[in-house]
Structures are given as structure tokens and as C-alpha cells.
Amino acid sequence: MTLSRLSVELIPRSEEALAQDTDLVKALFPAADTLNIPDLMRFPLRSWDAAALTMPQFGPVIPHVRAIDIAPGAPLPGSTMPGLKELLVVHGDPPADLAHQTYPNTTESIIRRYRREAPHLRIYAAFDPYRRAPWQELEDIARKKDAGAEGFFTQPVFDLKLFDLCRDWLRDELVFWGLSPVIGPRSRSYWETTNHVVFPKDFEPSLEANIRFAQAVLSQLAQEKGCAYLMPLRVRLDQYLPPLMSVLKA
Template sequence: MSLSRLSVELIPRSAEALAADVATVKAAFPAADTLNIPDLMRFPLRSWDAAALVRPQFGNVIPHIRAIDIAPDAPLPGADQPGLEEILVVHGDPPADLSHRTYPNSTESIIRRYRREAPHLKVYAAFDPYRRAPWKELEDVARKKEAGAIGFFTQPVFDLKLFDLCREWMQGECVFWGLSPVIGPKSRSYWETTNHIVFPRDFSPTLDANIQFAQTVLKELAQEKGKAYLMPVRIKLEQYLPALLDAVA
């Protein structure tokens, strides 16, 4: 058995850096069949433009679209982009640059716009078990599905017990389960402070421990032909990805 989809999340720092990362993924981690690209305000390259750049080298690319950035009368990012088939709509964090204008859109309102104006696109939404009480998050899941989302990308998971519980909650849904290495105390503090992650007591922020955890999750997902995405932030791709090949073979 193997995963039905396996994505790697790449940061669009620049066109040149992105091209280099795509080449590394293709060489070091041929099991990946998809790339997903976040839209980060600190970089000038927008996610949908990055998707257009890398699609000739990597067919399946899913750009993230920030709902709060889309003006009511503005065209939807990627709606008319040749070859684009999938997007992920996230709400988006408020920008650090206060001159950057945002809009009071909900994720659901932008998903509905895509369903009306770009029905050819498959739209995913976010699922975050750490953000709020589970019942509230699952209510959000239901609203996003009603708006037209066909599936979900999770906040990365770091705990096997929570992973099993979330799989129960999301049973029957199309879910890309997130995995991200947390290496060192600064990385751990970032996840705890910014994303409100509660790590298990025996969590070890070492490369070996993170690889072992990812291998365990990927092997479980492979048994049910599930989906996953890998987010190797603050670590070289070639230090993390090749070690997971056996788990997805």
C-alpha cells in the first residue's frame, strides 16, 4: 500500500530559490507527486505566480490563497491560470505591514466565490486541531464543506494520540495530514507561541526523533491510501525528505 497523494510545501522566497528547491525535491524525494506553496507577505513572489513558474517542472501544484487579501471587486487569484487545478484557501494572518490592506472576508465567502467564478478549480480549506475547542473547529469544517471545499490541509501534527483522534473526527473526509520537523528549542518555541501547539511530554526536538515520528505517521497513512504533506521549514530538504522514502514506498 502507498499514499494516494504526497505533497511537499515549498516557500516561495524567490523564483531562483524556488526552482532550486523543486529540483531538490525531484532528485531527493521522487515519491512526491504534488507541491503546495504558501502565500507569505514577507516575500514578493505570490503563491499563484510561483505555481505558474514551477508547474512546467512539477505538474500538481496547490497555491495557498489568503482570504483576507482579496478585494470584493478584484479577480480571484489563479482563477484564469492555465493548467491550475487546485487551490487551498486559508483565512490568513494579519500582515505585519500595516500599509497592506486587508478585507473582512471569511474563508467560506472566498470559497463560495471560487465555486461560482472558477468552478473548474478544486478548493481545499484548513483544519487546525490546536486553534480552538475541537467542536468549534469541526463546526468550521462543516461550514467550509457547505461552502464548497472538497478537502482539508491540516496544521502539522506532532502527537500520535492527537493524530489518531483527529482521524476519527475527520473520518470520510479528504485530508492532507501535515508533518513538519521541529528541530531545537527555538523552533519548538515558535510553534508553541505562534501556533499554540501543545507538544507531548516525551517530544524530542531532534532530527532523528522527528524523522521517526514522520515515518510512523506516513506508514499508517499508507495503509489506508491516505494523503500527507511535508513542511520541512528551517531545515535543508535533503536532510529530511530522503529519510522518509522507505515509509512511503
């Protein structure tokens, strides 16, 4: 069984660390055909610059772009990058550094700019089942599609029942379903307080349980030729990725 697309999210801590992680993904997880790279203010390497460094080493890369960071009239990140074919536009959280200037853009306004100024790029947007009422999030999905989004990256899911429900809501969309291991109480608390995740009562924050959950979701998606991305936060790539190959080879 294989997925239509399978991405691994890598944090651009530095050029050296990014190159090492990319090599690890290639060696440990040959099922991955794509990388996606978030744009994180705590690191100096921007996601689109990281993508430019990584594409010759790996191939398809999807950088994330924060809408609130783009000044009116400023060039759109990645719009003229040779070889770049797709990117993800997120709204972006307010920066911790108050000296960092942001702008009152919406995700939709930046997607529309990309559609006008870089029509060769496929633009993705975000879907978050935890942030607010589902009807509000689905209205946002409709607005993002109207602006020109061609697909969506979800916040990581941690519950098979919610995963099934969201699949029904987004049945006709191109969706990269997010999976991220939650190991230990501190990691669980981060997701609960920062991202408002509601974990199932029987959720087990261990590496083994998270691997089993990821295997179950990937197995279902492989049967449907779906898409997924893995966000291996706070775990070693060599511990998390290789066990997931088993369901993709079956």
C-alpha cells in the same frame, strides 16, 4: 505502500530558490506527486505566480490563497491560470505591515466565490486542531464544506494520539495531513507561541526523532491510501526527505 497523494510545501523566497528546491524534491523524494506553496507577505513572489512558474517544472501544484487579501470584485487568484486544478483557501493572519490592506472576508465567502467563478478548481480549506476547542473547529469544517470545500489541509501534527483522534473526527473527509520537523528550542517555541501547539511530554526536538515520527505517520497513511504534505521548515531537504522514502518503498 504508497499514499494517494503526497505533497511537499515549498516557500517561495525567490524564483531562483523555488526552482532549486523543486529540483531537489524531484531528485531526493520521487514519492512526492504534488507541491503546495503558501502565500507569505514577507516575500514578493505570490503563491499563484510561484505555482505558474513551478507547474511546468514539476506538475501538480496547490497554491495557498489568503481570504483577507482579496478585494471585493477583484479577480480571484489563479482562477484563470492555465493548468491549475486546485488551491487552498486560508483565512490569513493580519499582516505585520500595517500599510498592507486587508478585507473582512471569511474563508467561506471566498470559497463560495471560487465555486461560482471558477467551478473547475478543487478548493481545499484548513483544519487546525490546536487553535481552539475541537467542537468549534469541526463546526468550521462543516461551514467550509457547505461553502464548497472538497478537502482539507491540517496544521502539522506532532502527536500520534492527537493524529488518531483527528483522523476519527475527519474520517469521511479528503485530508492532507501535515508533518513538519521541529528542531531545537527556538523552533519548538515558535510552534507553541504562534500556533498554540501543545507538544507531548516526551517530544524530542531533534531531526532523528522528527524523522521517526514522520515515518510512523506516513506508514499509517500509506496503509489507508491517505494523503499527506511535508513542511520541511529550517531543515535541509537532503537531510529530511530521503529517510522518509524507506516507509514508502516497503
